[in-house]
Amino acid sequence: MSELESMLVPLAPLSPAQTVNEVGEILLDREYRRFLCLPVVDRGRPVGAISRDEVQSIFMKMYGRELNGRKPIFSVMNPRPLVVDMDQSLDQVGRYISANIRFPITEDFIITRNGEYVGVGHVVDLLGAMQSRLGRANSELTQACERLKSSRAQLVQSEKMASLGQMVAGVAHEINTPLGYVKNNVGLARDLLDQVGRRLAVCEALLARLVSGEADEAEVEASLAEIAELRENMGVEVASEDIAALFDDTQYGIDQISEIVLNLRDFSRLDQAPVDSVDLNQCFDSALLIARNAIKYKAKVIKQYGAIPKVRCSPSQINQIFLNLLTNAAHAIEGEGRIAVKTYADQRFVHVEVQDTGKGIAEEHLTRIFDPFFTTKPPGEGTGLGLSIAYQIARRHNGHLRVVSKLGLGTKFRLSLPLTEP
Ligand SMILES: Nc1ncnc2c1ncn2[C@@H]1O[C@H](COP(=O)(O)OP(=O)(O)OP(=O)(O)O)[C@@H](O)[C@H]1O
Numbered sequence: 001m002s003e004l005e006s007m008l009v010p011l012a013p014l015s016p017a018q019t020v021n022e023v024g025e026i027l028l029d030r031e032y033r034r035f036l037c038l039p040v041v042d043r044g045r046p047v048g049a050i051s052r053d054e055v056q057s058i059f060m061k062m063y064g065r066e067l068n069g070r071k072p073i074f075s076v077m078n079p080r081p082l083v084v085d086m087d088q089s090l091d092q093v094g095r096y097i098s099a100n101i102r103f104p105i106t107e108d109f110i111i112t113r114n115g116e117y118v119g120v121g122h123v124v125d126l127l128g129a130m131q132s133r134l135g136r137a138n139s140e141l142t143q144a145c146e147r148l149k150s151s152r153a154q155l156v157q158s159e160k161m162a163s164l165g166q167m168v169a170g171v172a173h174e175i176n177t178p179l180g181y182v183k184n185n186v187g188l189a190r191d192l193l194d195q196v197g198r199r200l201a202v203c204e205a206l207l208a209r210l211v212s213g214e215a216d217e218a219e220v221e222a223s224l225a226e227i228a229e230l231r232e233n234m235g236v237e238v239a240s241e242d243i244a245a246l247f248d249d250t251q252y253g254i255d256q257i258s259e260i261v262l263n264l265r266d267f268s269r270l271d272q273a274p275v276d277s278v279d280l281n282q283c284f285d286s287a288l289l290i291a292r293n294a295i296k297y298k299a300k301v302i303k304q305y306g307a308i309p310k311v312r313c314s315p316s317q318i319n320q321i322f323l324n325l326l327t328n329a330a331h332a333i334e335g336e337g338r339i340a341v342k343t344y345a346d347q348r349f350v351h352v353e354v355q356d357t358g359k360g361i362a363e364e365h366l367t368r369i370f371d372p373f374f375t376t377k378p379p380g381e382g383t384g385l386g387l388s389i390a391y392q393i394a395r396r397h398n399g400h401l402r403v404v405s406k407l408g409l410g411t412k413f414r415l416s417l418p419l420t421e422p
């Protein structure tokens with residue numbers, strides 16, 4: 001059933017030849033009393049509408065009835081009534097009625113099918129139907145908006161996870177190197193201590209025999225020979241400095257591992273990290289450490305850090321921007337190249353520039369790189385979300401992210417964060 005059909009009343013129409021007096025009688029009928037104007041139909045087609053008010057004003061006055069009552073309604077009807085077709089949508093009908101209604105609330109509309117009269121409808125019903133439809137559309141829109149918001153949040157989260165995931169392999173590698181020599185050193189130290197222990201045991205046994213005066217010459221000689229052999233077996237004289245150096249080395253390895261783990265922990269604070277007063281030079285170093293593996297065989301990093309004041313920002317989010325800029329730069333470099341990082345400040349902003357000697361960005365792509373899902377990487381290699389998220393993070397900090405690029409020469413991104421609190 002069409003929406004219009006539900007409000008259709010198949011009222012028997014008036015004919016143009018009926019007199020005003022006749023119509024006055026009809027108006028008293030219960031069915032007709034509900035309508036503010038009545039359809040006039042000639043040979044199946046609507047030709048006008050008669051206003052209840054108008055007929056009544058003639059009919060109720062004695063002289064009026066005398067004077068005008070015998071006239072056909074043809075002469076007093078509105079020859080341009082509101083007519084809508086059953087096939088029209090509620091929207092079309094609404095638009096037509098609101099554009100053509102002349103007597104709001106006192107006009108009703110005629111409904112036709114293929115130009116033939118089928119009934120009438122109330123404007124008030126139409127308004128009601130349209131209002132409830134708007135309400136439904138509004139709540140659907142609100143729901144869709146909520147769904148969009150949550151899927152956007154999920155996307156942002158999954159991009160963070162993806163970029164983190166990419167780095168995990170690299171970080172595992174970074175940890176593996178110091179871990180390797182820490183393990184090695186511990187094994188070495190254990191061996192040494194074993195041998196030292198054995199030598200000590202022979203020495204102590206000899207000492208005990210000597211103190212008690214029970215040792216004879218042959219016994220002392222045998223013990224000394226054993227000690228000499230043990231010493232020989234150790235190959236080199238183990239100086240206490242050697243052992244100290246072994247432990248220093250091990251300590252260094254462990255420190256390196258903790259540094260990486262600490263950075264990783266900072267970086268993986270993926271929630272809305274609290275705003276902090278942050279030294280962007282330090283922040284960039286931490287991103288460099290995480291991205292080291294992705295960069296190391298492709299680019300030499302040249303740092304030109306200025307003396308910049310701390311800024312209020314969310315360090316983990318800014319870290320995410322840096323990491324993205326660094327991996328993008330490394331990806332853009334074919335063969336070997338350079339990534340130059342420069343930081344400086346002016347009156348209002350702290351700027352961080354990341355410039356690479358990569359392949360550059362084509363002019364027609366420059367306007368699109370901040371769009372979500374824009375990527376030139378093969379499927380599975382890039383989501384195209386990195387820069388759009390970076391852009392949003394910059395905006396959320398009241399800062400901006402800008403780019404200049406020359407095809408074949410390289411690209412420079414500049415992140416600017418305001419000195420005042422975001
Ligand atoms: N330094 C750069 N040099 C050249 N092109 C770049 C550079 N940075 C970004 N682009 C271009 O911008 C596109 C979008 O970058 P963005 O970081 O948003 O997504 P992506 O790197 O393709 O994918 P994802 O970051 O999800 O892995 C890239 O596909 C690339 O074409």
Ligand SMILES: [Mg+2]
Binds near residue numbers: 324
């Ligand atoms: Mg990227």
